[in-house]
Amino acid sequence: MASLNYLNKNPRKKKKHYNFSKLLRQRPLLRGVCLKVFTMSPKKPNSAKRKVAKVKLSTGQRTRVYIPGQGHTLQEHSVVFLRGGRVKDLPGVHLHMVRGLGDFTGPERFTRTQARSKYGLPKPKKS
Numbered sequence: 118m119a120s121l122n123y124l125n126k127n128p129r130k131k132k133k134h135y136n137f138s139k140l141l142r143q144r145p146l147l148r149g150v151c152l153k154v155f156t157m158s159p160k161k162p163n164s165a166k167r168k169v170a171k172v173k174l175s176t177g178q179r180t181r182v183y184i185p186g187q188g189h190t191l192q193e194h195s196v197v198f199l200r201g202g203r204v205k206d207l208p209g210v211h212l213h214m215v216r217g218l219g220d221f222t223g224p225e226r227f228t229r230t231q232a233r234s235k236y237g238l239p240k241p242k243k244s
Contacts, residue, residue, distance in 0.1 A: 138201035138211065138212070140174065140176075140178060140180055140211065140212060141199070141200075141201055141212075142176065145200065146198045146199065146200055146215060146218075147174055147175060147176070147198070147199045147212075148174075148175045148196065148197070148198055148199075148219070149172035149173055149174045149175060149182070149196075149197055149198075149199055150172065150173050150194060150195070150196055150197075151170045151171070151172055151191055151192065151193055151194065151195040151196075151197060152170075152171045152172065152173055152179065152193065153170065153171040153193065154168070154169075154170045154171075154184075154191050154192060154193070155169060155170070155171070156168055156169065157169045157181075157207055157210075159206035159207055160206045160207070160208065163206045167183065167204065167206075167207055168183070168184040168189065169181050169182065169183060169184065169207065169210060170182050170184055170191060170197070170214070172197065172199065172212075174199070180209075180211065180212060181207075181209050181210045181211075181212075182197070182199055182210065182212045182213065182214055183202075183204045183207065183210050183212070183213050183214065184214050184221075185213055185214065185216065185235065185236070186216055186235075186236045187224075188223060188224035189221065189223040189224070190222075190223040190224065191220065191221060191223065195219070195220040195221065196219040196220050197214050197215075197218070197219045197220065197221045198214070198215045198218040198219050198221070199212045199213065199214060199215065200212065200213050200214075200215050201213070215237070216235065216236045216237035216238075217236070217237020217238075218237070221237075222237060228241045229241075
């Protein structure tokens, strides 16, 4: 426990909040170009093949970005838009792609009725 005299001379400093979405530079979305599309395996204890892309941002930086949803048609030179949000079991992946913007539409293998905006899907037609 620090003494009162010590705290008077050296007040406690607030912790700086470190935010990996600094790549976004206070923007809601950021444009990028795919350099490479590949899969990664997650950290222990999970096992899968997570779809990831290496992207060059419009700010000039390069980073890895998670590809959400089921199925995609992304390849090299595809233009994509990114939002914040890390993937907990993939080290170094701190951004998500946004479906329905740029070249990232592609197949979603089932018809969603909820959370469609996340995956850029139209409202299903009632039959």
